[in-house]
Amino acid sequence: MIEFNKAYQLVLENTLELGVEKVPLMQSLNRVLAEEIRADRDFPPFDRATKDGIAVNFSALVHDDHVFHIEGVAAAGAPQQVLQHSENCVEVMTGAVQPKNTDTVIMYEHISITEKGAIINEKVTKGQNIHGQGSDESAGAVLLIKGTKITPAEIGVMATVGKSDILVKAHPKVCTIATGNELVEVNAVPLPHQIRKSNTITLEAALLTRGIPSTSLHLVDDKQAIFESLKSALKQNDVLLLSGGVSKGKFDFIPEVMESLGVEKVFHRVAQRPGKPFWFGVHKELKTVIFSFPGNPVSTFANFHVYFLPWLYTSWNFPLKTLVIQLAEAIRISPPLTRFIQVKTVAENGVIYARPVTENGSGDLISLSKSDGFICLGPREKSYAVGELVPFISTK
Secondary structure, eight states: OEEHHHHHHHHHTSOOOOOEEEEEGGGOTTSBBOSOEEOSSOBSSSOEEOSSEEEEOGGGTTSTTOEEOEEEEEOTTSOOOBOSSTTSEEEEOTTOBOOBTOOEEEEGGGEEEOSSOEEEOSOOOTTTTEEOTTSSBOTTOEEEOTTOBOOHHHHHHHHHTTOOEEEEEOOOOEEEEEEOTTEEOTTSOOOTTOEEOOHHHHHHHHHHTTTOOEEEEEEOSOHHHHHHHHHHHHHHOSEEEEESOOSSSTTOOHHHHHHHTTOEEEEEOEEEESOTTOEEEEETTTTEEEEEEOSSHHHHHHHIIIIIHHHHHHHTTOOOOOEEEEESSOBOOOTTOEEEEEEEEEEETTEEEEEEOOOSSTTOGGGGGGOSEEEEEOOOSSOBOTTOEEEEEEOO
């Protein structure tokens, strides 16, 4: 049995190069960018009026009572107009191209318009209310770097520069695998000794929230059948996510079968709770990584978030972010086990705290729906105090 920190490091040392793929712009949401996005022209691409009002040549503001004759109206989306006489003005709308021979915009609220023209009622500063060409970014500037997670904001940036197809990090081919004769389909009526599949369904849903499709298998407690199914799954996938079959029971065949299939065991059993029997291995020839989690629902769910997601982000070269949260109550974690404790986030006096969720062991699937994530607490003699900052893994 190895310590949690060592197991975590070994997982991150066995990532895969997943490659890249090109997808349509709207299908890139929540993906990881695999190319630089550059400005295809200046931003903004022209001097742009930022207020509705009049555009003038500042040199004409000699007399306070000067009346500006209105030569025309410049609308957003229309070609640039030209001010013919510097003592006159052009009405402009927000977003319009600044008329040629003008250098200042005065908003309607600061002028009076009469039959003779526009009169300015407030102090004016040369160049006001104009968003200068290239003042945001110049043509060719890098707007988004590789490894950026694509959110709606990035979608907007890429649309602005005309990127209709985007190069992103490829998703791994993932198969979720349930083990055990006691499992039946979700739509079945289980016998007293049976339960419905939920662990792999939960894993599939967790993958889908990140846009990753997956296939699924159910392995019955027969060594030869497990061998044949896993042999095929190893060839067809980048990642296998198993639930169950790695403890010390008579029908826990997974470690033995993996060895017979040429999978190199990286570790088996970690000093943690939940998930002590966690088995992790790699088939180097096929370049397939295997996460075999214990079969209890909380164990599977916790270890997916603690190990698999950091492994995935590291494979994508996506930076790992460490979240911390304050404890709402003191907790003691005695050696030797690291604990993943389900918590609910609560706001008190403007501060977000983590409050442990009451659970009835690692088989308590219902408790998962009541929590917002896990806190990860290493063993130590001193208790973790109220208000202490601790690592937090969000599952929402």
